[in-house]
Amino acid sequence: MLAETICSAVSAAGLGIAAITAYRRRFLSAARIAAYSLLPLGLVLTGAVEWAVGTAFSLTAWVGFGLLGAAWLLFLTTRAVERRAGGTRKERKAAAAAARREAAEPAASRPSLGRSAPAADPAPSAKPKASRGDDDFSDIEAILKKHGI
Template sequence: MIAETICSAVSAAGLGIAAVTAYRKRFLSAARIAAYSLVPIGLVLTGAVGWAVDTAFSPTAWLGFGLLGGAWLMFLGTRAVERRKGIVGRKERRAAKAAGREAVAPAASAPSLGTAARPAGRSAAKPASAPKAGAADDFSDIEAILKKHGI
């Protein structure tokens, strides 16, 4: 009974604040305040407040919540022990370790240009000058793009 009275008082106070806000020509805020202030009285009229009060002061409900909490703690404890001891997922871990040892693309670390791709005029002794020319080509491409956009 007292919960319904408190909810009704909160709703009445909220509607009063909404009226004052509307008087100050803040209609959008007043409508929002009025909507929030109607929620407690709506909960009273639907019976949700009575159910919540009956549940909050019921020893049987608290015993049920305690049992649910204990079951949840037992579940978490058994999962922690399983992970620590390695009971669950042993086969999956072995498969993951085996997959981790093998390279995804074993030839990925090989050079992309082989000896057949080199021009006939270049010797194998000049790879040091090739990166400098490649770097200059990269910057010239960037400069061309910037000039194109007027930067």
């Protein structure tokens, strides 16, 4: 009963402040203040205040909140331990299999060629052959040097 009275008094005071603000020709601020001042009255009329007060002073509600908090802490603890240990069992198995596969065939292998094709790379030549593309690159280099890049 006391909470409802306090909410009603706050709403009445807020509406009074909104009226004074409207008298000063600040209608947008007055409308906003009126909206905020009507919220406590609306909460009283819907019964939300009675529910909140009943919940705040209920022992079973606090025990329930405690159990929810304990479950939340357990969840966070298990997540932290799981991350510290390196993930789940399936994730560790997949990581080990990927490491074995990486050791057997390096990342530079060509997967599009399949397993039957040889993975040998041709030996790099000592001198690259000159081609017509060099002229294009020299133009690009000149432009970059001109701009200081």
